[in-house]
Amino acid sequence: MEKSNFIDYIKIFCKSGHGGSGSRHFMRNKLTAFGGPDGGDGGRGAHIILRGNSQLWTLLHLRYYKNVIAEDGEHGSKNTSTGRNGKDIIIEVPLGTVARDEETGEIEAEILVDGEEVIWLPGGRGGLGNSNFATPTNQAPEHAQPGESGVEGYKSLELKVLADVGLVGFPNAGKSTLLSVITAAKPKIADYAFTTLTPQLGMVEYRDGKSFCIADLPGIIEGAAEGKGLGHRFLRHIERNAILLFLVPADSNNHREEFDVLVNELQEYNPEMLQKDFVIAISKSDMLDDELKAEIVKELPAEIPHIFISSVMNKGLTALKDLLWQTLNKKI
Known part of the structure; x- marks a missing residue:
């Protein structure tokens, strides 16, 4: 199997630094035989910090x-x-x-902004030296603090692709072809299932210099929420998309059923995904006449906007961009 350059999950052992111990020392020099405490504080242990970098995609x-x-x-x-x-x-x-704790699964940090820094594992504080403990009644304290221990454990980093629009559909629905036509991205395209094994991102140039990001994601199969096919590895990348563009091919045996299966897989994985904006695009529609289009429209949910497109014939793509842009900015 070809090794991919797209890595979206790693597990690592992390250990932040221990704080240094405070010093238990008394001033001694040729002029001072019995000076007071002058032990300094220990230094802080090193943090492990996460920093966002918009130039990285894996x-x-x-x-x-x-x-x-x-x-x-x-x-x-x-x-x-x-x-x-x-x-x-x-x-x-x-x-x-x-960033998660591997044992508990608890989310410890999320990086969403370029240059954002989050202290993931804080270093231990340094201990206080004995100079901090001098009092009128105890002018020669023997006590100094040890440094605090750092934090350690197995951690995981998981990447969820950031895109405005996520392409959702069964394998061979035409997602990669659409992405290659409306963006400068060059995804692998072939007539067999799971051509796309990793998310592909592309920028769609819109009117007046505006643009938005669209992601071609690996195809869902029925049972993906249980881990079949690419399963969870694919579904987590949909969580951050503002709009989900469902691609249903014109030659599907049952357009409504195919859409319902896709929605059900999303609901099984994370019910919050149903709160996103949905758009349905019937791909490969160059093979349809007006009568067939009307029959397909009857099958589709009336409350979800739909559009007929043909990536190969470059039909309906401008209208699709308009619809996506309007949906993205409807609350602004």
Whole structure:
């Protein structure tokens, strides 16, 4: 099987730095035989930080990061010298990345904005030196704090593609062909199931210099919500799309049934997906006459906007762009 450059899930072991211990020291020099406490504080342990990078579209660069171990803070020293903080580790990730605890599944961070930084695993605080504990009644404290421990555990990074419009449909519905015609993207196109194994993104140029992002996603099959076919690996990429464009081919045996199966798979995976805006496009419609189109319209849900298109014949694509743009901006 061909190895893909698109990696949307990795599991890594992470450990942030321990804080340095505070110093237990007393001033001693040739002029001072019994000086007061001058132990400095320990340095902070290094954080592990996630930073959004809009130039990245995959987690491929993290594929061989099996262990991320951050630096410990230095111990405090004499003359109330504070130890150096550990050097933070910054992990750059594509926008749409979700960080989770591998054991609990809890979401710990989400990166959605370019340049956004989130402290994923904070380093331990440095301990206080004994100079902090001097009092009128205890002028020579022997006590200094140890540094706090860092945080460690198995973590996961999961990428959910960010796009305005997600193309949803069974394999061979014409999604890749549509993307190749209305954007500059060049997805693999062939007449067999699962030609598209990874999400493909493209920018649609609209009127007056405007544009929006559309994603060709791997085809759903019935049972995808249970993990059949590409299953969850595909469905998670739909969660962030503002609009779902359902592509149903004109030569389908039952257009309404095909649409209902697609919607059911989304509902089984995450019922919140049904709150998104839906648009239905009947692809390959160059083979239809007006009478057949009218029959298909009767099958489709009346409350969902629909349009007939032909990517090969370049028919209905301008109207499709208009419909998608209007749907994207209807609440603005």
